[in-house]
Every structure is written in structure tokens, then in C-alpha cells.
Amino acid sequence: MIISILGTGMVARSLAGRIAALGHQVFMGTRDKATTLDRPLGSQGGPSFASWLQEIATLQLVNLEELPQETELFINATNGSATLSALTKISDRLKGKVLLDIANPLDFSNGMPPTLSICNDDSLGETIQRDFPDCKVVKSLNTMNAHLMVNPILLEGDHSVFMSGNDKEAKEKVKSLLVQFGWQTKNIIDLGDIKTARGSEMLLPIWLRLWGVLNTAEFNFNIVRKD
Amino acid sequence: MIISILGTGMVARSLAGRIAALGHQVFMGTRDKATTLDRPLGSQGGPSFASWLQEIATLQLVNLEELPQETELFINATNGSATLSALTKISDRLKGKVLLDIANPLDFSNGMPPTLSICNDDSLGETIQRDFPDCKVVKSLNTMNAHLMVNPILLEGDHSVFMSGNDKEAKEKVKSLLVQFGWQTKNIIDLGDIKTARGSEMLLPIWLRLWGVLNTAEFNFNIVRKD
Numbered sequence: 001m002i003i004s005i006l007g008t009g010m011v012a013r014s015l016a017g018r019i020a021a022l023g024h025q026v027f028m029g030t031r032d033k034a035t036t037l038d039r040p041l042g043s044q045g046g047p048s049f050a051s052w053l054q055e056i057a058t059l060q061l062v063n064l065e066e067l068p069q070e071t072e073l074f075i076n077a078t079n080g081s082a083t084l085s086a087l088t089k090i091s092d093r094l095k096g097k098v099l100l101d102i103a104n105p106l107d108f109s110n111g112m113p114p115t116l117s118i119c120n121d122d123s124l125g126e127t128i129q130r131d132f133p134d135c136k137v138v139k140s141l142n143t144m145n146a147h148l149m150v151n152p153i154l155l156e157g158d159h160s161v162f163m164s165g166n167d168k169e170a171k172e173k174v175k176s177l178l179v180q181f182g183w184q185t186k187n188i189i190d191l192g193d194i195k196t197a198r199g200s201e202m203l204l205p206i207w208l209r210l211w212g213v214l215n216t217a218e219f220n221f222n223i224v225r226k227d
Numbered sequence: 228m229i230i231s232i233l234g235t236g237m238v239a240r241s242l243a244g245r246i247a248a249l250g251h252q253v254f255m256g257t258r259d260k261a262t263t264l265d266r267p268l269g270s271q272g273g274p275s276f277a278s279w280l281q282e283i284a285t286l287q288l289v290n291l292e293e294l295p296q297e298t299e300l301f302i303n304a305t306n307g308s309a310t311l312s313a314l315t316k317i318s319d320r321l322k323g324k325v326l327l328d329i330a331n332p333l334d335f336s337n338g339m340p341p342t343l344s345i346c347n348d349d350s351l352g353e354t355i356q357r358d359f360p361d362c363k364v365v366k367s368l369n370t371m372n373a374h375l376m377v378n379p380i381l382l383e384g385d386h387s388v389f390m391s392g393n394d395k396e397a398k399e400k401v402k403s404l405l406v407q408f409g410w411q412t413k414n415i416i417d418l419g420d421i422k423t424a425r426g427s428e429m430l431l432p433i434w435l436r437l438w439g440v441l442n443t444a445e446f447n448f449n450i451v452r453k454d
Contacts (some may be wrong), residue, residue, distance in 0.1 A: 110348070120342050120432075159451040162433070191436045199433030205347075206389070206426030210420045210450060219452035224386040225441055 004067040006027060006086050007077035008036050008049065011102065011146040015077055016159060020059045020179050036061060045208035054103040056146040073098050080124050081117065087132060094135035098170040101125050102149070104204050106201040114209045116201065120190060125197030129178035136170035138163060139197035140178070143207065145217040153182045159220040162189050164196040189223060231256060231294040233313050234304035235263050235276065238329065238373040242304055245377035246383060247286045249407050251255050256291040263288060269411065291316040294440065300400060307332035307344065307351050314359060324399040328352050329345035329368040329376070331431050340435045352391060352424030363397035366424035367405070372444040380409045386447040389416050391423040417449060
């Protein structure tokens with residue numbers, strides 16, 4: 001499958017590396033390829049994006065506008081605040097396609113911890129679906145650390161991943177990728193239409209507090225119910 | 228311990244019955260005692276509040292203004308929309324006392340599912356603490372069904388209850404009640420100060436969606452992490 005990822009940050013790289021290792025052809029889209037290639041991977045420096053990229057044969061970095069028409073699945077792994085402008089650059093290619101949205105509308109403008117720039121009676125997932133009505137938006141994976149998204153087995157036992165979206169087939173496509181990552185189908189919870197993305201995005205405030213309290217980002221929500 | 232519960236709805240009765248059974252002296256406060264006594268327990272009728280009450284010897288129903296000065300722990304189990312006006316009626320008695328707030332600021336004015344009347348950069352827990360600064364507010368138990376609050380053993384295995392509050396001793400008092408209900412200390416997660424109540428209150432939107440999808444209210448969040 002040809003999969004195009006919007007974004008080049010830590011979450012995008014975690015997804016890209018794992019999806020490429022699964023045998024898919026992966027494209028990463030950025031605003032400016034040359035700048036991204038030169039950028040160090042960490043906020044404190046370290047190896048460059050280019051050196052990371054050259055280790056993965058089936059992964060290519062391109063400008064957003066060059067993400068291939070043949071893409072079967074787009075993944076939005078940009079910052080929530082940059083999402084709409086990034087998607088606008090590829091709006092012609094989103095028509096009829098599935099877009100897995102893993103971003104959260106975090107607003108850091110008032111310091112830490114961030115608040116949400118959209119919530120309660122709307123969500124980023126719904127906003128994308130409204131702004132790009134011909135694309136099939138599926139919200140998922142936005143409620144956990146990037147390592148767990150693509151390797152749920154890092155945590156023992158059951159834990160949950162949520163899905164929201166209006167299109168059943170689009171959700172099946174995303175679900176099949178989640179299963180490839182290692183998610184058990186019983187732990188993939190379909191919340192319903194894209195409006196239910198409000199629920200998963202509004203998990204972020206407690207996620208951020210738990211991160212501080214537990215002193216690790218490698219934790220997840222499990223929905224415990226009777227069998 | 229003398230425990231006073233504000234509210235007479237299903238959640239308040241679940242708490243009152245369990246706390247009385249644990250051997251505490253329980254008072255339930257209502258706006259108008261006579262009206263409450265006559266009210267049927269269910270929305271479709273059924274036995275009256277009075278008939279339920281007379282089965283529990285250590286439980287008394289009084290008007291809010293009559294809740295005893297000797298109360299050691301107040302529990303807010305009113306609807307979120309009625310909370311502040313109910314607390315105002317007993318503001319003189321809240322001074323220096325611990326108030327366990329289990330309410331959520333649900334707003335049903337725009338239909339189902341409800342939104343939150345306060346969220347993101349504020350919470351009901353914080354609002355109460357601001358409006359009644361001499362009282363020690365602890366937010367807890369607001370993220371699950373009333374049966375699970377007081378009988379966590381109804382669900383097998385680990386599942387979590389959150390606590391938020393500014394006062395350490397007040398949180399210890401609430402924690403000891405949670406342990407009496409059957410909560411294991413490892414599953415009681417102290418999120419931090421009362422501002423963290425934003426996180427637990429913002430779980431409600433996904434809770435409500437999960438209720439619909441799972442077809443039961445007897446489920447809970449478990450925070451899964453490495454040991």
C-alpha cells in the first residue's frame with residue numbers, strides 16, 4: 001500500500017519507520033524538503049533528518065505538493081495548529097481518499113499544560129471533515145504516545161485505541177493498519193461518527209497530567225468492562 | 228464519621244446507601260424534604276423516596292440548611308448545574324471542611340449527548356474551590372457509574388479512580404473512604420491540584436460515547452503502565 005504521511009516530527013517518524021518496516025511504500029510530506037533534511041532530529045541537536053532517512057529504503061521525503069496521487073492512505077501527523085494549512089496544500093489529492101488524523105488541537109499559547117484550541121462542541125477531526133468534505137476522515141491513535149501507537153505490545157495486557165469516522169470502509173482500512181501495528185481487534189473501539197472525535201481529543205488534558213504524575217509517557221487507557 | 232451528602236438522585240442514593248452500610252452516620256440534604264420524600268425513585272414511577280429511606284437506619288434526610296455542623300466530610304452529588312446554588316445554602320458550614328465533589332458540569336440544553344458548561348481552561352471543581360475558598364475541595368469518582376464508585380469490585384481486575392485537590396490531608400480523607408469502598412490504593416491516582424479536575428471532567432464526553440457503544444454503563448478507565 002502507498003501511504004503518505006504529513007509531518008516530519010517525532011510522531012511522524014515513528015509512524016513512517018514502522019509502516020515502512022511493515023513493507024509499505026511510505027512518503028513523508030513536508031513544507032520544505034531541504035530545510036527538513038538539514039534539521040537535527042532532537043531539540044538539543046543530534047543526527048540530522050537526512051541521516052535518519054537514508055537508513056530506510058522504502059521511505060521518501062517530498063514536499064507536500066509532491067505527495068503521490070496514488071496514495072491509498074494519508075496520515076495527518078502534523079501539529080494540530082498546522083494541520084489545516086498543510087492539508088490545504090494537497091486538497092486536490094484528498095478527494096475520495098482516506099485520511100487518518102492522529103493530531104490533537106493543542107494550544108500552547110497560554111503556557112503549560114496546553115489547552116485545546118477546539119473542543120466540547122467541535123473537534124479537529126470534525127473541522128477537517130467539514131473543510132475537506134470529499135475526503136474520508138478517520139480519527140484514531142491520538143490518545144497515546146507515538147511508540148505505543150505503532151507497537152502496542154510495549155505495554156502488557158489489554159489497552160484501547162479509539163476510532164471515529166463517518167465512512168465504514170475507511171474505518172476498516174485504518175483498522176487493518178492498526179492490526180498490522182499489533183492492535184488486537186477487541187481493543188479497537190469504534191466510537192461512531194466523526195463527531196465522537198470530541199471525546200478522544202478531550203482525553204488529552206488528563207493524558208498530559210498523567211504523563212507528569214506517572215513520570216513516563218508509555219501508558220495508555222484501557223476500557224475495562226465485563227466480558 | 229458523620230458524612231453529609233448534597234443531592235438525592237440515583238448517584239447520591241448509591242453513595243448514601245453504601246456509606247451507611249459501612250457504619251457511618253449519613254445525612255442527605257435536599258432543597259425541600261417533603262417534596263423529596265414523596266417523589267418516586269424512578270423516572271417512570273416506582274416506590275417513593277420515603278420507602279427507600281426507611282430501610283436504612285443510619286441515614287437521615289434533611290433540608291440542606293439542616294445538614295449538621297459536625298459533618299466531617301461533605302459530598303457534592305447534585306447535578307453540576309445545581310451545584311453552586313446548593314453549596315451556597317450551606318456556605319457557613321463548609322469552612323475548613325473537606326468537600327468531595329463528584330459532579331460533572333453536563334449541559335443538556337443542546338440535546339444529547341450533553342456538552343460541558345465549563346471546560347478546557349476551567350472546571351467545576353476549580354469553580355467550587357474559588358467560590359468557597361475556605362473549604363477543601365477534592366474532585367474524585369466523577370469518571371464512572373454510581374455502582375462502580377462505591378463497589379469497584381463489580382469489575383474484575385485493575386481500574387482507576389482519579390483525585391484532584393489542593394489539600395493533602397483532604398485527599399487522604401477522601402482516599403480512606405475510597406479504600407473503604409474497595410478501591411486498591413495502587414488504582415487511586417492523585418493527579419495533583421484542583422486544576423487537574425479539568426482532565427477528569429473532560430473524560431465525560433468519551434465516557435458518554437462509550438456508554439452508547441458498549442451498551443452498558445458498568446465500564447471504567449484503567450491507566451495501563453509498566454510495573
